[in-house]
Amino acid sequence: MISAATAAEWGLINRAVPAEDLRKSTRELAAQIAEASSHVVALGKKAFYDQIEAVQRTAYDQAKEVMTQNSLAEDAGEGIGAFLEKRGPVWKGK
Numbered sequence: 001m002i003s004a005a006t007a008a009e010w011g012l013i014n015r016a017v018p019a020e021d022l023r024k025s026t027r028e029l030a031a032q033i034a035e036a037s038s039h040v041v042a043l044g045k046k047a048f049y050d051q052i053e054a055v056q057r058t059a060y061d062q063a064k065e066v067m068t069q070n071s072l073a074e075d076a077g078e079g080i081g082a083f084l085e086k087r088g089p090v091w092k093g094k
Contacts, residue, residue, distance in 0.1 A: 037075035037091040044070075 004016035017025045033041060047066040051059040069091055074094040082089035 004049055019094075023028075037073075037079065037089070039073055039075050039091070071081045 002010075004013065006011045008016040014029065015025070025088050043066055047062060051062055054062060075089075075091050078091065
């Protein structure tokens with residue numbers, strides 16, 4: 001067993017927060033996810049669940065495939081363009 005702070009330090013979790021801040025922190029994270037491309041979020045969720053029971057080599061191969069799909073998605077181009085143009089992205093879900 002390791003502490004939440006150690007897990008965060010090692011990059012095993014996004015962040016560690018005190019119990020009294022958990023609801024607020026969770027809502028903030030959910031809001032960030034909701035602002036992202038639905039297509040990209042769906043790809044990530046599917047990849048996560050596909051990899052849970054996979055052996056390491058298979059999981060890496062699956063992750064590589066998903067990263068390629070993600071980089072070729074229309075929303076990936078929109079995200080990069082929005083970043084470079086310093087504007088909010090307009091997601092198409094593609």
